[in-house]
Amino acid sequence: MKAVQQKVAVLGGGSFGTVIANIMAEKGIQVSQWMRNAARAEEINRLHVNSRYLPDYPLSESLCATTDIEMALKDACLVFVSIPSQSFRSVVQLAKPFMPAGQRVISTTKGIEGESFSLMSQILKDELPDAKVGVLSGPNLAKEVALHQLTATVIASDDEDLRTQVQSALHQSYFRVYASSDMYGVELGGTLKNIYAIAAGLSAALGVGENTKSMLLTRSLAEMSRFAVSMGANPMTFLGLSGVGDLIVTCSSPLSRNYRVGFALGGGKTLEEAVESLGEVAEGVNTIRIIKVKADEMQIYMPLVSGLYEVVFNGAPVKEVVKALMMNEQSSDVEFVLPRDAV
Numbered sequence: 001m002k003a004v005q006q007k008v009a010v011l012g013g014g015s016f017g018t019v020i021a022n023i024m025a026e027k028g029i030q031v032s033q034w035m036r037n038a039a040r041a042e043e044i045n046r047l048h049v050n051s052r053y054l055p056d057y058p059l060s061e062s063l064c065a066t067t068d069i070e071m072a073l074k075d076a077c078l079v080f081v082s083i084p085s086q087s088f089r090s091v092v093q094l095a096k097p098f099m100p101a102g103q104r105v106i107s108t109t110k111g112i113e114g115e116s117f118s119l120m121s122q123i124l125k126d127e128l129p130d131a132k133v134g135v136l137s138g139p140n141l142a143k144e145v146a147l148h149q150l151t152a153t154v155i156a157s158d159d160e161d162l163r164t165q166v167q168s169a170l171h172q173s174y175f176r177v178y179a180s181s182d183m184y185g186v187e188l189g190g191t192l193k194n195i196y197a198i199a200a201g202l203s204a205a206l207g208v209g210e211n212t213k214s215m216l217l218t219r220s221l222a223e224m225s226r227f228a229v230s231m232g233a234n235p236m237t238f239l240g241l242s243g244v245g246d247l248i249v250t251c252s253s254p255l256s257r258n259y260r261v262g263f264a265l266g267g268g269k270t271l272e273e274a275v276e277s278l279g280e281v282a283e284g285v286n287t288i289r290i291i292k293v294k295a296d297e298m299q300i301y302m303p304l305v306s307g308l309y310e311v312v313f314n315g316a317p318v319k320e321v322v323k324a325l326m327m328n329e330q331s332s333d334v335e336f337v338l339p340r341d342a343v
C-alpha cells in the first residue's frame with residue numbers, strides 16, 4: 001500500500017477531529033488541525049493536549065493546530081471534516097476557496113442536514129463539485145481510540161485512490177481501516193444508530209432486562225436497515241462495522257453522548273436538561289426528528305423512531321409508548337433482514 005507522504009488537514013477541534021489528527025501525527029504524517037478556538041490551538045501546540053474534549057490523553061508533539069484555515073489546507077492531499085452536522089456546510093463554505101479542484105475530502109460526521117435531508121457527503125458534493133468525496137464511519141468511540149483500544153473503521157467512497165490513501169494514512173497497530181464503495185449505506189448507518197443509542201440509554205436508565213436490550217438492539221438494526229434500503233443503500237452494509245458494529249458500541253457504552261442523553265431522559269431529565277448537561281453534540285436528537293418526517297413522507301414503517309419521537313418531543317410517558325409498541329398488530333411483523341422487501 002502506498003504510504004501518504006504529504007500533508008493532511010483535519011477541520012474540527014473536538015474529540016473525533018483530535019483523535020483522527022493524532023493517529024496520523026503519531027505515524028509521522030504532517031497534520032494540520034484547524035479549529036476556531038485560539039486558546040485550544042495553543043494548548044495543543046504547547047502542551048500537546050486537548051483538555052476540553054480529551055483530557056488526560058497526551059497528543060503527538062508533531063500535531064500542529066491552527067486557527068488559520070488557509071494555512072491548514074495549504075498543500076493538503078487529504079482533508080478530513082469533523083464538524084457537527086449543523087455547522088458542517090458553513091465550515092465547508094469557509095474552506096472552499098482554499099481547496100484545489102480534485103481535492104480529496106472525507107467526512108467523519110454522523111448526522112443529517114434537516115432542511116435539505118442531506119448527508120454530509122451530499123453537502124460536500126454540493127459545495128465542492130470537483131472534489132473527490134469519502135466518508136469515515138464505524139464503531140469508533142473517540143476516547144477508546146485515544147487510549148489505543150483495538151478499533152476498526154470503514155472508509156467509503158466511489159474513488160478507489162481515496163480509499164487507499166485513507167487506509168494508508170490511518171492504518172495503525174491499533175486501528176484498522178476497511179474499504180467500502182457503499183458510501184450512502186456507510187454514512188446512513190453511522191447517522192441512524194444515534195437514534196437507537198438514545199433509546200438504549202433511556203431503557204438502561206429504566207433498568208430493563210437483557211431480553212429487552214437484545215430485542216431493542218435487533219429490532220433497531222432491522223428498522224435502520226429498512227429505512228436505508230428504501231433510500232437505496234446496500235443491506236449488506238448494515239451487517240458490517242458501520243451498521244451493526246456502530247449500533248452495538250453506541251447502544252452499550254456510556255461513552256456515547258447519544259446514549260447519555262437517553263440515560264438522562266430515562267432518569268427524568270427534560271430534553272433541554274439532558275442536552276445541556278452533556279455539553280457536547282449528540283447528533284441523534286435532531287436525527288430523530290428528521291427521520292420521523294422522512295419516514296412519514298415515504299411511508300416507511302419505523303415504530304421505534306415514532307415511539308421515541310413521542311417520548312422525546314411530545315413528552316409521552318415511556319410506559320404508554322412501550323405498551324403501544326408491544327401491543328401493535330402482530331401480523332405485520334416479519335423477522336427477516338433480506339431480501340429487500342421483507343426488511
Ligand SMILES: NC(=O)C1=CN([C@@H]2O[C@H](COP(=O)(O)OP(=O)(O)OC[C@H]3O[C@@H](n4cnc5c(N)ncnc54)[C@H](O)[C@@H]3O)[C@@H](O)[C@H]2O)C=CC1
Pocket residue numbers: 012013014015016017018035036053082083084085087090091108109110111140141142143280281283
Ligand atoms: N466523538 C466520537 O466518539 C465520534 C464522533 N463522531 C462524529 O464526529 C462529528 C464531530 O464529533 P466530535 O468531534 O466528537 O464533536 P465534539 O462535540 O467533540 O466537537 C465538535 C467540534 O466542532 C467545532 N465546531 C462546531 N461548530 C463549528 C463551527 N461553526 N466552526 C468551527 N468549528 C466548529 C467545535 O468547536 C468542536 O471543536 C459528529 O458528527 C460525531 O457524530 C464520529 C465518530 C466518533
Ligand SMILES: O=C(CO)COP(=O)(O)O
Pocket residue numbers: 110138139140141142194197246249250255256257258259281282283
Ligand atoms: O459514533 C460514535 C461511536 O462510533 C460516537 O457516538 P456519540 O456521538 O453518541 O458519542
